[in-house]
Amino acid sequence: MTVALAGKDIGPQIEKALPGSVLESAPGYVMLKPEFLVQAATFLKNDPAMAFDYLNFVTAVDYYDYFEAVYQVTSMTHNHTLMFKTRCYNRVDPVIPSIINVWQGADFQEREVYDLLGVYFEGHPNMKRIFLWEGFEGHPLRKDYL
Amino acid sequence: MKLHFGNGLLKGMLVTIKQNLRHPTVTQYPEQRLNTSRRIRGQELVWNKTRCTGCATCAKACHQGAIQIVTATNTENNKYEVETYRVDTGYCIQCGICVEACPYDALFMGARYEKAKYRRAELVENKEQMADSLDRPVSGYFHPERAEKLPVQTLLVEKINEDRSKE
């Protein structure tokens, strides 16, 4: 059975490795600061106790005030899983660092999030629309999109 | 390590040529029809006028918005009646959720499956067209008591065996 690690336990560990990176350690997830996202992801992947080598999914949710990027990662060696999040409060030009260099699996998913929610992932080598055509106006999954 | 010198090719050829001795898995469709499932969700809805109370649960359950229902009080005999009951089968995706939702067993899936139309307008079915009648067989979807009366489905698993036993 895959163990869903509680954010409460993991959050302090990340905080210890990268001071100032964790905003909130909820039971279900860890909330990370966007500027520390890539470092934290690298830590989660490379730390032998974590060894989160597999990225389940990346998505984002539009909460009107902010965009929340959600990442679920799994370790195939330890068989545990963790959800971490990050927030972006800029609604006009939301930017979140891309984790494609940590987990390549984020490639199409980050593009999808950009396409449908308009969150720009900085550092992604090919950040353009994936499903809709170039020149499509707006981002359909935003709550204010008609 | 397996040896390969064309024996794999010959083995495959043996399989294909053997098919000539078997019965083909084919139905000559317009003449020869297999019985569909007893629970088939066919291309139409059947509506029972007498049971329907006009509660519009089906219309609320329909996530495609294909069902339109208007109720009104008939002033002549002072009764609450369903004025329009209209289904746009062009929007309908045959999910059967309306049938499941109906609390009075007034709605059924149809059992027929050949319903091609020439015009979009013909896809909209009104009260009279949807009525429960003999030429509109009712499927047993979500109505097990109806399902028992329908013929048993022809299954390919069993059909092949029957044909083999004949040979």
Place this chain on the structure above:
Amino acid sequence: MGLAISFWILAAVAVIAALGVVLLNGVFRSALALVACFLMVAGLYITLSADFLAAVQVLVYVGAISVLIILAIMMTRNVQHGNPGNRFALPSLIIAILLLGIFVYAVTGTQWNISKIAPPDTTVATLADKLFASNGFVLPVEIAALMLLAAVIGAIVLARDK
């Protein structure tokens, strides 16, 4: 009579096709004209009772050589449409005229011996006798084969990557 007619038709078409190779606008069409020219020459061989030679002409020139030429054309994309002119137009004209002059001079100046012997019935057997019989050309044939083999290996070595 029939032979003469067919000769003239074949010869005329061959010359037209040869001109087409040079003059046609479009490399691919030139190549096709070349194929037509080869075929006509094969036809000429048949009128000369050299049926084996005709078959080999078609097999080798149409089936292999022109096919390779066309493959090369297909690979070079930018000359696909149109036959680009180049700065060698004038020199090549001069060379062509010179060559033509030499040929005309040689052909008109030669005493052509016409053989009175009837052509052999089965050219294949005669050819085989000439090539492989003990008093034939076995050694040249074998040497030619060896040379071709060397050429093939050389081509492979040249074309190989790394």
Place this chain on the structure above:
Amino acid sequence: MALHTEPFILNIGPVHPSTHGVFRIRATLDGEVIVDIEPVFGYLHRGVEKLAEQRTYTGIIPLTDRMDYITSMSNNLAYVLAVEKLAKVKVPERAEYIRVIMAEMQRICNHLVAAGAFINDCGAFFTPFLYMFREREKLMDLFEMVSGQRLTYNYMRVGGVSQDLPAEFLPALRKFLKEMPAHIAEYERLINDNEIFLARSRMIGILPKELAINCGISGPVARASGVKWDLRKADPYGIYDRFEFDIPTGTVGDANDRYTVRIAEMKQSLRIIEQAVEKIPAGPVISDVPKVLHPPVGEAYGHLEGPKGELGFYLVSDGGIAPYRFHVRPPSLINLTALRQMLIGWKIQDAITIFGSIDITMGEVDR
């Protein structure tokens, strides 16, 4: 001295017999060798995630049918698992068994399509494809008997399944289980040792283990690369911990491994179904769930080992009748992440084979 030809851009798709739907690969070729590719998606984008935000939790089930139309039953199940996690609904025992039977039947169904289409992409003229579709027809008959439709089943419900199995279902399924091993043996005789097939599929499109994990690739594609990861074992949802089965894995990660893993998985699925049919208890098939569901505020990620890989649904609820956010983790899309690395350097024919061996459905890639 190397001979070079000019690069040549070839558009494979969107309408092409081997793109399994409307997918487009912009390939740059050098002769017949692929130098670069760029996948282009979106020709079948229907905005499922947006549509779902306006539908009730039950009304979304037909939408999931239409995502990966080859594996509707698994999609239903994955979504329903996520909702059950969100709303904390219990499922009756019999329904759990029915779900396992359906999911495994669907897996066989999908692998038949995948393997058949893959061999078709290798150039076999429809023979293995039609043999496999013959057995798929039988499975679809069984699905039709249960749910009333042949492709878009809409069978799973939050808290169980929509209807109990009909009386004639289990005998027919037993008959199928008895016949199927012989049919699988027939496919293996037909194609497994075929020298041309081996030459076309062995050592082609190798996906190394590390790359597979890093790219988030799951399902048979990952297992063919040697990743022994199956959610049925690693995270046994439902009652999968009660069944005995193996996880077939490949060694090299080439196209042939992906094919053989699928064939082996079909056998394992048959094993699971046999055990489930043995043990299936009587009882109700759906627990007492309100018709219009109001899950508590929160979020849940439910996933299962779909036939194509890890199929997950991430749901955010605001307490209303419709999910606030509905996100799909589509295995088909994510399995394509490594496509570029897998295709470059191969010939067009190999590209078609490799693409076919990944097994995607455009309905799920684009959603």
Place this chain on the structure above:
Amino acid sequence: MTELFANPWFHWAFYTVLLISFALGAVMGLIYIERRGMGRMQSRLGPNRTGPFGLLQAVADAVKVLLKEDIVPANADKVVHWLAPIVAFVPVLLIFAVVPFMNGAMLADLNIGILYVFAIGSISSVGIFMAGWSSSNKYSLLGAMRDVASIVSYEIPLVLAIIGVVILAGSLSTNEIVKAQANIPFILLQPLGFIIFFAAACAEINRSPFDLLEADSELVAGFHTEYSGMKFAMFYLVEYAEALAMCAIISTIFLGGWQGPVLPPWLWFLVKTFGMFYVMVWTRTTFPRVRIDQLMALAWKFMLPLALINIVVTAIEVVIWPTPAGLPWVLIIVNFAVAGILIVTWSRLMKYGWGRVETTLR
């Protein structure tokens, strides 16, 4: 009657009409065999609606295709596009000139008969790459390039494979070759030659598993992607007429042509030809397609050396046993053994990827 046939002009006219009608009629038969035979092997029926047993399906298809609009792509080289089907079709008809239906019943008993077949057959490919090039479609162009590659490669094993037969028969004339098989068909004396010839013939006429140039699943339809209507029908006809010609040639040089007991000679010839075609349908049903470099490898690394060895072995045999009396059992056994040993040895060299393995991931 006989003096009528002695008149060369009548002979010409008669056989020309006969051959054209035979080719067209037999092609219909082949299409029927292909579709029904393949259908049965794929566990279905095949077309059975038009006419009795679906016999008129080919006619219906022909009518449909002839009534269709003829579309020429805007960027096409129109003249070449128009000429291509004709250039492809005429040589195929010419092949039938040397096919003996009965003893001496042929348009022309050329003494280079077999060579003529391959010489003429190679012209047909010119039509194919004319089509591929002039369509100005990338898929067509790729198809045409593959065609060029396969034609150049497979001509060689094709010709080499029959040299064994020619050595045994002592003639290039097709009629003489059939006569030489009075005792025993050459397939028994030349099993290796037959296998190589069959495979090379499949490649030459682009039938599966070597149908790379029209590869449905990769190149959509290859060289005739842009053809429609009448011109497409021509290519369709070429495809089957070539198959018919090759089957006729195989039955002539390996299966004893019109020789056979009880049945009339022309019927034997037809039975063998159609039987051969059924084998082609059978292989098409079963095998996947090879890759282009494997196609080349097969021609150059497998068929060419084997064909050469076959020639040497046959030549030695002819020298050792000049005239076999009755059934030459020793020869048959030796030849089958040689064929088996050679195939097994060579197939070990052709393991994975048939000589070319790419293990590195780029």
